[in-house]
Amino acid sequence: MVVDDSANTVGYEVTHMINDQFPSNVAYSLKDVAFSYSKGKRAESEAVLKELSCLILSGRVLGILGPNGSGKSTLLKLLARVLQPQKGAIEILGESLPGLSQLDVAKRVALVPQETLQVFPFTIAEMVLMGRSPHHQGWGGWHWEDSQDWAVTQNAMEELDVAHLGNRLVTEVSGGERQRAVIARALVQEPQILLLDEPTAFLDLHHQLDIARIIKRLNRERGLTVILVSHDLNLASQYCDQVLMLNHGRLAAMGSPQTVITPEVIEAVYGCSVLVDRHPQSGLPRVSLPV
């Protein structure tokens, strides 16, 4: 089976794939996935995601885009199995996602939430070390960290440049430092897939660039599949191999940034006309607001 990821894949058909042999380069396959936060009668009408089918390739960076309330974060949570869909099937790396234990999911996928709040005085090192927890099968979760946990944690903290912050409290460091530490926590899970929910949302320009480069580097050097939710069309255009556009919980478009980030798609999804030209360095689409 050939997977053509350069084509515009609006309404991508994956029916055959789920039943047939699973290609090795697919991280996720979704078929007719629907999710609603409401229950009972209102579940249908208030569904956040509807009839969502797509294939997400491994080893790439995928950006999930869409207007507010289009279901981006919800989709990411379904992929992390933080939430479970009411309808449809999700497969991760060839296995049924509902069939895996929470621990097994955590060994394959790491989630970097939009915001990390902590009201208790945990240190950065303690918080990063918590990422090792899926690798221990304690009685009720009780375990001690071993020397491997420490080594992996030390490495990840150095890679993300937070090793010097080990003794600082999570609440004391800046937003950019905290975000890097949370990415370090995701890395010590040793996942194959990294999910990030608006990783640059609360950061200034410098830290946005910093995080974007880190994500790209992790994808290249570690071969991590990266799936990120973003509001920033330009960031997605520059740093994602593929983008997925959601609109009212449905797949509006999926494909390379060149095929999805177009004035037509943006007009259809966001309901406003924008100017799209080429980035002077990369030649990738660049979105500007009209005067």
Place this chain on the structure above:
Amino acid sequence: MASVSSRTLTRSRWWTWVSLAWVLAVVAFVGCLGFGTQSIPYSRIITVVMESVFGPFTEQGLGDPTSVILLQVRMPRVLLAFFVGGSLAMVGVALQALLRNPLADPFVIGISSGAALGAAIALLFGLGISVGSISALPVCAFAGALMSLMIMYRISSAQYGFSVYTLLLAGVVLNAIFSAFIMFLTSIADPNRAFGMYAWLMGTLTGPDWSTLGILVLYLGAGLVILGMHAQSLNLLTLGEETARSLGVEVERVKKMVFLAAALLTGAVVSFSGIIGFVGLIIPHAVRLVVSADHRLLLPVAGLVGGMFLMLADTVARTALSPSEFPVGVITALVGGPIFLWLLTTRQTQLGMK
């Protein structure tokens, strides 16, 4: 061992703190035994404690009046204070982690009054007497605690972005509702019984015997094992339920188990000592500041320190105005209340209230 941070938990650090806390607890225990209407020299106290643990080894044995006072009056009471204080502190730790709210305390959010209502119903309808070997009192208190925990949890998870203030307000209202029920029950009860209930509701540690202590220890043991084994899951839950789930925690199962343990501990404690407030608030906070926020260490150390705190507070309560005494709940509220207010006004950013 690589040192990512000198402040993360290692086995040796765990043993150091836990041993230190145990040593201090034993010292405080023996220290508190020395206070009372009759003065007993510490050399005698230590001998009696040793003999009660390892068997008599002096000629005097354990038959003299001093030994009887120590073994039948003071020791059960001081031990009760230790168990009650320790349990309240550990329930506080668990609830704070679960609700991600450092101001959660079994008393503040209405769990204790739920347990008290259960116990009051049992007392007034004469269920206080044992049915077979099982006393109905702690069972009813456990049911009351579990009920109020469920209500509180339903309220706190009903809407997204539930604030610390809303939780505290809900606790105040829950307390008021349960107190109204309890007041109603005491007003229709016969006056003798009602008086006993008032004394008990204020928080008191008077008159336990060894068999009541035995029952208490059974409940506490079960609760403690459940809490202890979920210590690491509690660490992860402080990051939020979704993050905890993404780190492999089966959140719903863990929550149920921790609620069960919290209800067991609160129910048992309240049925034996009434409502003693704020221990579950101040002790975890202090231990986190000094020792660690890691629940594997925080739970046992907060338990031991909570036990110590209540032993000392009760010693003051029963000796300061000797020969009369006042409820220990007065002391914990007078110490804990101001600390609560201070936290509320100075730590708003950390509490996520701003």
